[in-house]
Amino acid sequence: MSIVHYIAFSLLIIGCLSQRPSYAGNRPIGYPAVETTPSSGLLGNRFGDDERLQILPLDALNDRDLVMRISRLPLDKQPFWFINWRALEANRRTPQTYEQRQSPFNQPINQN
Template sequence: MAVFKYILALTVLIAVVKAQRPFYAGLRPIGVPAVETDLLSNRFGEDEDLPIEARGDANLINRINELPVDSRPFWYLNWRQYEDLRRNPVNWPQRPNPFIGSK
């Protein structure tokens, strides 16, 4: 009976360890994948730096830029932050596993 308890405990331990990171997740860093920024261009050939909410109205953006920061609309502020994040993605390097390859 003790052998069955030992085998059951070992099976549970192996299942818990294997569930930490699946084999198909790979060894690459977790974060934003590296892509070219030129892929996200306008299909109509207009590469102006305008949000979708402005609907191509550059005068609206110029007027919003003249407003104080605390008076600007939220969609404009969010668009600026998303553009900065898209242009400068953050990747977190994965720490090396001390249990793999330490021979």
């Protein structure tokens, strides 16, 4: 091989390696690392368990007593995060759905 081949090959290697800096890591940008737990298996529910009876709002910091005390307060004295959490839970249990319209773009071109 001549010197031109070595220069072309080294330029190709340098161009490929310069696409991403070495300190940025090997994983793709924007995709978090996903840990699999033995209980969920490989194809577990990505949204968590369907049973959500023990779920508390994040702002309560897992304090069930706080949630019980706030729920006994009158509605105008309850904090907004608690009222919002109850509304979101009610919407999650009975979601509002709409039927999809037919799109003219997914019809076949040749209609015989």
